[in-house]
Amino acid sequence: MKKVAILDTSAIFTGVLNYIPFDVEIYITNSVISEVRDSNSKYRLETALQSGRVKILNPPTSIVKRVLQEGSMLGEIINLSQTDIEVVALALYFYEKGFDVTVFTDDYSVQNLCKRFGIKFTPTKTEGIKKVRKYIYKCPACGYKSKELPPDRKCPICGSELKRRLFNR
Numbered sequence: 500m501k502k503v504a505i506l507d508t509s510a511i512f513t514g515v516l517n518y519i520p521f522d523v524e525i526y527i528t529n530s531v532i533s534e535v536r537d538s539n540s541k542y543r544l545e546t547a548l549q550s551g552r553v554k555i556l557n558p559p560t561s562i563v564k565r566v567l568q569e570g571s572m573l574g575e576i577i578n579l580s581q582t583d584i585e586v587v588a589l590a591l592y593f594y595e596k597g598f599d600v601t602v603f604t605d606d607y608s609v610q611n612l613c614k615r616f617g618i619k620f621t622p623t624k625t626e627g628i629k630k631v632r633k634y635i636y637k638c639p640a641c642g643y644k645s646k647e648l649p650p651d652r653k654c655p656i657c658g659s660e661l662k663r664r665l666f667n668r
């Protein structure tokens with residue numbers, strides 16, 4: 500079964516693009532592209548579009564209408580933007596063609612709607628808030644510690660090569 504990933508705007512922002520396996524085809528809607536504002540995400544997206552890694556496709560209006568109706572029935576319509584609706588509609592389009600579809604989104608209303616249609620979704624935020632790691636340089640021989648690595652990478656006390664260690668608070 501062909502695998503397809505649909506990205507919403509937050510998924511591009513969090514850089515999930517880099518984590519999707521290469522056997523998965525990635526699609527986004529024009530509405531998502533127009534919502535990407537920050538320059539890092541824009542650059543990432545442009546590169547992915549140029550290389551063909553990400554393709555643009557807009558859902559058929561008949562499917563958009565069905566998603567709108569379902570959204571109203573769920574009472575989610577005030578929480579859903581036109582972009583949200585189109586993201587789900589594009590996912591539904593592939594899903595009904597028999598593709599293995601996953602929507603990458605952090606929006607609860609979009610997730611809710613996906614659930615309603617039986618479409619898989621994956622939150623992306625865990626990728627976005629990766630902890631900032633801090634390192635310390637330690638001498639394995641004499642135990643000397645420094646936050647900075649000397650240019651020669653050697654311990655100023657005994658001359659051994661310093662090793663990098665994760666800094667624990």
Ligand SMILES: [Zn+2]
Pocket residue numbers: 638639640641642643654655656657658659
């Ligand atoms: Zn030392």
